[in-house]
Amino acid sequence: MDEVVNVNFFFVLKGKSVKQILLVVIAAFFTALFLFMGNLSLSPVFSTKDGPKAVYRGEKDIALTFNIGWGDEKAEPILDALKKENVKAATFFLAGSWAERHPDIVSRIVKEGFEIGILGYAYEDYTELEEANIEKDISKAKEAFRKLNIKDIKLLRAPTGHFDERSLKLAARSDYTVVHWSVDSKDWTNPGVNQIITNVNKANKGDIVLLHASDSAKQTAKAIPGILQELRNKGLKLVTVSEMIANGSVDSKEIK
Incomplete structure (x- = not known):
């Protein structure tokens, strides 16, 4: 019985860790996307290929x-x-x-x-x-x-x-x-x-x-x-x- 409890606790802990990691990864992704889009909107885009500038x-x-x-x-x-x-x-x-x-x-x-x-x-x-x-x-x-x-x-x-x-x-x-x-x-x-x-x-x-x-x-x-x-x-x-x-x-x- 003690062994089963320990195993269940391990999987619960493991599941929580995975969720936390996923949340961190998702948050980092959207933060990076936000910064990228912000920089993109501010970046000057000023010429045509082989054309006027x-x-x-x-x-x-x-x-x-x-x-x-x-x-x-x-x-x-x-x-x-x-x-x-x-x-x-x-x-x-x-x-x-x-x-x-x-x-x-x-x-x-x-x-x-x-x-x-x-x-x-x-x-x-x-x-x-x-x-x-x-x-x-x-x-x-x-x-x-x-x-x-x-x-x-x-x-x-x-x-x-x-x-x-x-x-x-x-x-x-x-x-x-x-x-x-x-x-x-x-x-x-x-x-x-x-x-x-x-x-x-x-x-x-x-x-x-x-x-x-x-x-x-x-x-x-x-x-x-x-x-x-x-x-x-x-x-x-x-x-x-x-x-x-x-x-x-x-x-x-x-x-x-």
Whole structure:
């Protein structure tokens, strides 16, 4: 009788151990899957095989980029902050429809020596548009800047940051290089000036930093001095995206 009890206890204990091990393995699997999916969603995917590419980082220096798609209030305070900090190099991606409504601000951006790229025209998600409509949006943006006497723009950023193989090919057909980013300030979420500075402080040489000068970015102007101080502490030189492309190799990944 004692022997039978001991045997039963052994199998019960064995069963519990197996269940515990299985639970640990399953938990580890889903944790790994979660981390993988998180990294996958954040990983830039930026080229077609043997086709056009989108730039998301370079080899050296650092590029601050500002998106403006809408609003009347935040662009000039950000330009004021850059001027006060004696910043001579930055790239502004402007929606054509916004540029049409704010020619004076566009003129100031140009006069202060900053680079201009196109942020489409109507700020629509290119991955949700038919090819003909993507092409039309790019063409309308190009025409809007031509009327503002801003020529030879070579850079394009997908309006919502979303693009696919079609977008890359259509942009290349119009002689534009698509530019994404490697560091996101998340300034449009207004997480606080210190958090914006912390987010940008992840940047190192070769990074392209995403910032905004639309009215949603309520804290960006105040964050600029701290951002610049941190970048200077790292010895990073500010350049435009075009200068980054010209001065070294750039990274891209393949769109499947």
